[in-house]
Structures are given as C-alpha cells and as structure tokens.
Amino acid sequence: MEAKTLNRESWLSAAFSALAEGGVEQVRVELLAKRLKVTKGSFYWHFRDRMELVEAMLEGWKTGRIEAIKAQTRLDGRTPAEGLRYVLSLYGGSSNPRGIAIELAMRDWARRDPRASEIVAEVDRERLRCVSDLFAGLGLDPDDAFARAYLFYSFIFGEGLLARSAAPDRFEKARDICGKVLVPEGIV
Amino acid sequence: MEAKTLNRESWLSAAFSALAEGGVEQVRVELLAKRLKVTKGSFYWHFRDRMELVEAMLEGWKTGRIEAIKAQTRLDGRTPAEGLRYVLSLYGGSSNPRGIAIELAMRDWARRDPRASEIVAEVDRERLRCVSDLFAGLGLDPDDAFARAYLFYSFIFGEGLLARSAAPDRFEKARDICGKVLVPEGIV
DNA sequence: GCGACTCGATACGCTGCCGTATGGTCTCCG
DNA sequence: CGGAGACCATACGGCAGCGTATCGAGTCGC
Numbered sequence: 001m002e003a004k005t006l007n008r009e010s011w012l013s014a015a016f017s018a019l020a021e022g023g024v025e026q027v028r029v030e031l032l033a034k035r036l037k038v039t040k041g042s043f044y045w046h047f048r049d050r051m052e053l054v055e056a057m058l059e060g061w062k063t064g065r066i067e068a069i070k071a072q073t074r075l076d077g078r079t080p081a082e083g084l085r086y087v088l089s090l091y092g093g094s095s096n097p098r099g100i101a102i103e104l105a106m107r108d109w110a111r112r113d114p115r116a117s118e119i120v121a122e123v124d125r126e127r128l129r130c131v132s133d134l135f136a137g138l139g140l141d142p143d144d145a146f147a148r149a150y151l152f153y154s155f156i157f158g159e160g161l162l163a164r165s166a167a168p169d170r171f172e173k174a175r176d177i178c179g180k181v182l183v184p185e186g187i188v
Numbered sequence: 189m190e191a192k193t194l195n196r197e198s199w200l201s202a203a204f205s206a207l208a209e210g211g212v213e214q215v216r217v218e219l220l221a222k223r224l225k226v227t228k229g230s231f232y233w234h235f236r237d238r239m240e241l242v243e244a245m246l247e248g249w250k251t252g253r254i255e256a257i258k259a260q261t262r263l264d265g266r267t268p269a270e271g272l273r274y275v276l277s278l279y280g281g282s283s284n285p286r287g288i289a290i291e292l293a294m295r296d297w298a299r300r301d302p303r304a305s306e307i308v309a310e311v312d313r314e315r316l317r318c319v320s321d322l323f324a325g326l327g328l329d330p331d332d333a334f335a336r337a338y339l340f341y342s343f344i345f346g347e348g349l350l351a352r353s354a355a356p357d358r359f360e361k362a363r364d365i366c367g368k369v370l371v372p373e374g375i376v
Numbered sequence: 377g378c379g380a381c382t383c384g385a386t387a388c389g390c391t392g393c394c395g396t397a398t399g400g401t402c403t404c405c406g
Numbered sequence: 407c408g409g410a411g412a413c414c415a416t417a418c419g420g421c422a423g424c425g426t427a428t429c430g431a432g433t434c435g436c
Contacts, residue, residue: 021300022300023211023213023296023300025211025213101299104296104299104349105296107349107351108211108292108293108296110351111289111292112209112210112211117351117353118353120351121351121353121354122354123351124350124351124354125354125355128354128355143358143361143362143365144365146355146358146362147361147362147363147364147365147366147369148365148369150350150359150362150363150366151343151362151366151369151370153346153350154342154343154346154347154349154350154366155339155342155343155346156346157345157346157349157350158341158342158343158344158345158346158347158349159338159342159346161292161295161342161345161346161349162312162338162341162342162345163295163298163305163308163309163311163312163313165305165306165309166309166310166312166313166316167313167316167334170331170334171338173331173335174331174334174335174338174339175335175338176335177331177332177335177336178335178338178339178342181335181336181339181369182339
C-alpha cells in the first residue's frame with residue numbers, strides 16, 4: 001500500500017489534508033514534508049514551487065467536484081425528490097467530514113484569493129445548475145427552481161458553519177425537518 | 189477624530205479589520221502596527237502578547253454579538269414575521285459586508301481553534317434561541333421553530349459562502365424567494 | 377520645573393518558512 | 407559493470423513574524 005517513492009499525487013493528498021485541517025495557510029511545503037516523512041528536497045523535485053502545488057490543488061478540486069456533482073445528480077431511476085434527498089445526505093451531518101472541511105476551507109480561501117474565487121464560482125455554477133434541474137423536475141418554474149437550489153446549497157454549506165456544539169442533541173431532528181422544508185413533498 | 193494616542197480599542201479595531209480581510213492568520217502585530225502607522229513597541233505596551241489580543245477579540249465579539257442579536261430580535265411593535273424579515277435583511281446581500289466577513293472569518297477560525305469554537309457556540313446558542321422564539325411566535329411548536337431557526341441561520345451564513353460571481357444577476361430574485369420560504373406567510 | 381507615568385521608537389535574537397544548490401543513493405538498462 | 411536518470415537529503419541564504427530590552431519624547435501632578 002505504501003509506495004516507496006512519492007509522486008505528485010502524494011503531495012496533493014497531503015496538501016488537501018492540510019487544507020482541510022488548517023486552511024490554505026497551513027499548506028506549507030516544510031509541514032507537508034514532515035507529514036510525509038521526507039524533506040522538501042522531494043517537494044521541489046515534483047513541483048517548481050509552492051504556487052504550482054496550489055494551482056494543482058485548485059484545478060484538481062474543480063474537475064473532481066464537477067465530476068462528482070454530475071454523478072450525484074444523475075438520477076438513475078430515482079425521482080427528483082429522492083435525488084435531492086440523496087445529495088443532502090451526502091453532506092449532511094457527520095458523513096464525510098473531510099469533504100465538508102475541504103469545501104469550507106476552499107470557500108474561505110476563495111474569499112480572499114481571486115484565483116480560488118473563480119474556481120469556486122465555476123463549481124458553484126455547475127452545482128446550482130444540476131440541482132436547479134432537479135427542482136425543476138419537481139414542477140417548479142426556473143426562477144423558483146434556482147432559488148430552491150440557492151437555498152439548498154446555502155443551507156448545506158452554512159450548516160457546516162453553525163457551531164454543532166451549540167445544541168448537539170437537537171440538531172439531528174432539526175436537520176430532518178429542514179430536509180422536509182428544503183425538498184418539499186407537495187409542490188404547487 | 190484621529191486620537192493622537194492609541195489605546196486597546198484602536199488595536200482591536202484594526203485587528204478585526206485584518207480578521208475580516210484575511211482571517212486570523214492575518215492578525216499579526218507587525219502588520220497591524222504598519223496599518224496603524226506605529227511600531228509594535230506600542231502594541232506590546234497595550235497587550236502582553238498576541239495571545240492577549242486574540243483573547244480580547246473573542247470576548248469582545250461574543251458580548252457584542254449577543255447584545256446585537258438580542259436587540260435585533262426584540263420586536264417593538266413588529267410582528268414576528270416582520271422581525272424575521274428584518275434580521276434576514278441585516279445579513280442579506282451586500283449590506284454590512286464587513287460584518288459578514290467577520291462572521292465568516294470567525295467561523296473559519298472556530299473550525300480549528302477550540303477556544304474560538306466555544307465562543308461561536310455561545311453566540312449561536314443565543315442566536316438560535318432568539319429566532320426560535322420568533323418562529324414560535326408564528327405558531328410553530330418548539331421543534332419546528334428550532335429547525336426553522338437552524339435553517340434560517342444556516343442559510344444566512346451559507347449565503348456568504350456561495351460564490352456570488354456564479355450567477356450574479358439571478359441572486360437577488362433568488363434571495364427574495366428564499367425569504368418567502370424561510371419565513372412563510374401562512375403557517376400550519 | 378521636576379520626577380513619574382504614558383506611549384511609542386529602535387534594535388536585537390529567535391524561529392519558521394521559502395527557494396536554491398549540490399551531493400548522495402537507489403534502480404533500470406545496455 | 408557502468409552510466410543515466412529519478413528521487414531524496416543536506417546545507418545554505420533570505421525574509422517575516424514574535425517577543426524583549428532599552429531608550430526617548432511627551433504629559434501631568436505638585
């Protein structure tokens with residue numbers, strides 16, 4: 001399992017872990033090197049400089065996310081409502097904490113870096129388009145569908161920002177109720 | 189207007205600006221000093237070290253936020269629905285970008301710092317309690333009211349995370365529709 | 377007008393990080 | 407076996423940030 005020699009992917013993986021745990025500021029080559037138990041001599045073999053790693057992260061994240069969202073919203077026999085609930089479950093609660101952490105770190109990064117902002121915008125366009133289509137499949141007109149998608153994703157990301165320790169015991173039930181509000185049973 | 193001598197508040201204000209623009213990582217004493225056009229000799233007169241500044245930021249933010257949310261949800265003649273729409277307007281769109289930036293930076297900070305996490309949790313408890321009460325005033329039972337408050341704040345914070353440049357022209361209308369979904373006209 | 381106090385400047389050492397230069401150790405291939 | 411190339415270690419210079427120490431310039435009470 002442990003390859004004896006590192007490659008770009010090893011560094012990228014470590015970089016995303018660092019990103020998830022501490023934000024962009026924490027993806028530093030010497031820290032990653034320590035994490036990978038090598039020296040930065042290795043890093044500068046695989047990458048020209050830190051900037052190149054960061055660019056690779058952005059590109060990799062973009063393509064990966066767009067690919068993922070397309071797969072997740074492709075309803076193979078599911079109804080649109082089931083599809084929406086499925087997507088919601090992917091991010092909801094404590095499933096996939098690493099994914100959520102990366103998502104949030106990415107967005108915090110985008111708030112101050114135009115390059116990251118552009119990448120996140122591209123991903124968001126795709127996201128909103130895909131779940132807009134699902135809501136449209138529920139019978140909503142385009143504007144309402146888009147608004148629902150907007151609400152949907154705002155909730156998903158915002159949920160990761162609300163302090164879970166504020167009232168841990170009540171959150172599960174709240175999430176269930178939110179699910180019903182977000183993807184309604186009976187639509188006008 | 190310009191006091192000739194700085195005090196703790198001057199440094200705190202600069203620190204919050206730096207926090208809003210670049211996250212906790214950017215509140216560094218030498219950068220703040222440059223911003224305030226003094227040297228760090230001044231800083232270490234007013235604060236023991238960087239940690240003390242950071243602690244003061246957390247405490248100040250907590251009390252300020254709790255005070256604000258109480259004032260904002262105190263409906264003086266307003267109906268609960270109007271109160272909710274008012275709170276929503278305070279964070280919605282492009283009003284008060286600095287406040288939103290601080291809010292988001294604070295939460296990103298909380299994701300990796302237990303101290304900040306605790307502060308944010310306290311504020312969130314108060315927030316959820318206050319707007320839960322407003323929703324309860326709409327006729328919802330406690331669980332539904334809490335869930336609505338949870339959705340309400342998740343949306344508010346999450347909105348700041350969604351890339352506005354993803355589809356700038358459609359967002360205003362979407363926000364309006366979201367408002368109607370979040371604080372419904374007719375409640376069961 | 378003279379200490380005491382407030383506030384800030386200057387200068388220093390230390391650490392962590394980036395990037396470079398150079399050398400060493402494998403492996404593969406002929 | 408021997409050379410080439412892939413991969414990593416070591417060592418260095420440079421910069422930015424933290425914290426300390428020391429000194430200077432105002433200000434206030436008496």
